[in-house]
Amino acid sequence: MVDLDPKLGRRAALEAGLRDAIRAGRLRPGARLPSSRILAAELGVSRGTISTAYTQLVSEGFLVSSRGGGSRVADLATGGAEPKNIGPRSEKEASALRWDFRPGEPDLTSFPRSEWQNALREILRTSPASFLGYQDPQGVPELRSAVADHLRRSRNLAVDTENIVICAGFRQGLDLICRVLRDAGTRTVALEDPGLADHHRVAGASLNVVSLPVDALGADTQQLWTSSAQAVVLTPSHQFPLGVRLHPDRRAEAFAWARRTDGLIIEDDYDGEFLYDGGPLGAMQGEDPDRVAYIGSVSKTLAPGIRLGWLVLPPHLISPVCEAKYLSDAASGSFDQNVLASMLRSGAFATHLRKRRVAYRQRRDHMVGMVAERVPGATIRGIAAGLHAVIELPAGVQAGWLQRSAARRGLGIGNLDSYRIAGERADDAVVLAYGRPPSHSFARGIAEFVDLVPG
Ligand SMILES: Cc1ncc(COP(=O)(O)O)c(C=O)c1O
Structure with missing residues (x-):
């Protein structure tokens, strides 16, 4: 039923053979697979090899593992373990x-499941009980320091551990900033159009939102002068969804507007780690850290289900954003924060x-x-x-x-x-x-x- 390709290693052959058998319907949805012990004995390989192959296929959605142990074939036709899209889609x-x-x-x-697992195991083995208590709303210092190093090195940010607030991904970062801006008297924020409607809604919960059109040079920042906005959200490295890089003149225009009007640029660097052509492009934050609130996230580099991101803030926003974060959810979860800090420090993330x-x-x-x-x-x-x-x-x-x-x-x-x-x-x-x-x-x-x- 499962053909093992002799050209591949044992584990890769088993994975490939199982995928083919499932796709071709030779293994039917719901069919139970042999336990790792039995299959290991049958194929003359270690149990670990079988378990790792099963785990990989579970992560790809070909298998589902049941609580009492054992793995079954997923129903690919009805989606099996297909990932859900973000937002309330069908x-x-x-x-x-x-x-x-x-x-x-x-x-x-x-x-990187095994790297994540290794880091988590190490943290559980070595951390004092205090890591299970309430944490600093700004984020655990180890993570803030590791993120600051990462951002200085890879995105050319002007950042210190003290400027960072850990948050639950971009959305929460945007929400916290918009609340703080509203409380300080800001009324209107501009967001790129086309863009993510969800982000317009998040910002719209606290502020009036106006659309900033995007063309082949990126967001038309010239229009900020005539808009009523006192803050603007930009995706300068790779506009979402058009994919253009913000033209240097448009970038300069945004800075000029922010300096002249005391406006704030909110930089969404959602996929800045994946730049392929066109030379390195530093984040806007590195050019004027007092005018830019930068938001990064692990949603593209690791997975959106983790809900972890970071704000890099001008000094006057740090304390009110920490207060807003505290009121919102006390702090981000310390397990995930510590695991990510460990992966950044060990080089596993890089x-x-x-x-x-x-x-x-x-x-x-x-x-x-x-x-x-x-x-x-x-x-x-x-x-x-x-x-x-x-x-x-x-x-x-x-x-x-x-x-x-x-x-x-x-x-x-x-x-x-x-x-x-x-x-x-x-x-x-x-x-x-x-x-x-x-x-x-x-x-x-x-x-x-x-x-x-x-x-
Ligand atoms: C434009 C844009 N900004 C930000 C994000 C990250 O959002 P979050 O960190 O809330 O998952 C995404 C999705 O990954 C995105 O497409």
Whole structure:
């Protein structure tokens, strides 16, 4: 039932054989797999090899493990352990997908499970009981110091341990800043359009939100002068979703506006760790730390389920943001904070990033090659960084139609129109998050996509 490829190592062969058998239906949904002890004896390998292979397939969604031990075959047709997309999107839609290229998540199967597990084990073995108590709302000092080192080195930030507040991802960071700004008298914030509607909603809970249009040079920061905004949220390294880098003139304009009007730039550096072309680009925060509140997150580098991120703040915002964080949830969880600090210090995080950068870049190049060859009428944009691309479709091909046809084939893609907030719908481009599917199904998913797009 399961063929083992002699060219592969034992574990890789077992994983590949099980994947094939499940995809081909030789192993049916719900079927129970032999215990690691029995299969190890049968194949003449260690139990550890079998357990690791099972764990990997659980993480990829091919198997589900039950509480009493044992592993069963997941139901891929109904989604098995398919990841959920962010936001209140349709569960039905998500569970019918076989290849998920919708923006939102990185490849969750690449999460460094054993590194995380090793760090957690070490922390549980060595930490005093006090680490289980209430923590400093600003974040545990070990993590703040490790994050400061990481940001100075990799993103050129001007940052000290004291400027950092640990938060539950970008969203909470944005929410805390908007609350603090409101309490200090700010009324209006500008957000990029197209952008994430969820972020407009988070900011809109505390402040009036105005749209800042984006074009081929990035956010049109010139318009800040005539808007009523006293703060602006920008994605300067890789605009979401268009993928453009903010042009130096636009960047300079944003600084000039902030200095002249006492405005605040809120820098969303959601995928700044994945820059491929165009030379290194430091964060805006490094240029003027008094005018920029920077927010980073592990949602793209590790996984959004961790809910961990960091704010790097101008001095006057540190104490009110800590107070807002304390009122919101006391502090971020100390287990995750300590594990991340340990992975940053040991180099495990940097190694993971290096590997992911190579893998995502290879995927990007594969996707670009396939689209150029098979859909010459399409134009790919926004690929110098990050985990997604915008694909402008050949004349006459409608994005809504393509998205619906793709969904019928089990292929999830984004529609650029769904990120247009006040701007007009154009129905002419899709967003392909090439970083999202597990690596074993990526190439097939891209092949399905190019197959589907006329000319
Ligand atoms: C534009 C943008 N900003 C920020 C984030 C990170 O959000 P969070 O840290 O809340 O998961 C994402 C998603 O990863 C994003 O697409």
